[in-house]
Amino acid sequence: MSVDAILLAGGRASRVDGAAKPLFEVDGRTLLRAGYDAVRARGARRVVVVGPRLDDDLPVRWAREDPPFGGPVAAIVAALPHVDAADVFVLACDLPTAIPAVAALPDPLPTGVDGACLDDGRRQWLIGRYRTAALRAAASGLLGRGRDASMRALLGGLRVEPVAVDPALTRDVDTWDDLRAARGGAMTESRTLPPEALNDWSAALAERFGLSEGDIPISLILDLARDVANGVARPAAPLSAFVAGLIAGRAGGSPADTEAAVAAVVEMARGWENR
Structure with missing residues (x-):
């Protein structure tokens, strides 16, 4: 064939x-x-x-x-x-x-x-x-x-x-850490500690609204966006991040609340194709 x-x-x-x-x-x-x-x-x-x-x-x-x-x-x-x-x-x-x-x-x-x-x-x-x-x-x-x-x-x-x-x-390469793992941990110094694109924006948000560094889990939210985009549709990713924030806020707003809310949304996204 x-x-x-x-x-x-x-x-x-x-x-x-x-x-x-x-x-x-x-x-x-x-x-x-x-x-x-x-x-x-x-x-x-x-x-x-x-x-x-x-x-x-x-x-x-x-x-x-x-x-x-x-x-x-x-x-x-x-x-x-x-x-x-x-x-x-x-x-x-x-x-x-x-x-x-x-x-x-x-x-x-x-x-x-x-x-x-x-x-x-x-x-x-x-x-x-x-x-x-x-x-x-x-x-x-x-x-x-x-x-x-x-x-x-x-x-x-x-x-x-x-x-x-x-x-x-x-296992694909989504992040610098993924690339480092794929290379067996051997990366040049310029690749080992690259500046993340969202770090400056995250820091500015934290300063403006009185948040701590742990209040904005960049990797967790990006993983949520990836899983929802793959399992549902790309436009559903920002909507799902917003909903996860609402859920976490109503639960108390702690890092654990955020993790639980994200996990619940990701679980829904992963099962969406089989509904």
């Missing part, structure tokens, strides 16, 4: 100060190159990378979602006109374990399914292999070119077979 590939490389990367995550090097190659090598090793003929042109040496077709930073669904919609194989890999370019992760996907896809994706307790839609015709049909029903749509909105109606794997196989 013929197969092409769509690599997603156009996110904002706000948790690493807007750095180009696909160009982070792990074990001597960039995450973009690792993704490319992973799909080529599984027989991908044409590889489409959605994002800014990052590596002119890669023999790929470059595409861009409209508008830029419109999310993974918008990126897939932008790439689909450039693929023509029966199946297509979909892979985010922030995965240090891209080669073994893609190798875990079935080849060929089982009869009677529209695709398969890894599942580490949650469906990892962005490490998957799908029927191209099924993706096109699903994308045709989306409004606004899929801007800010969740992967569930695109794939929730398809027959996607989960492939159970250890979470270590799907």
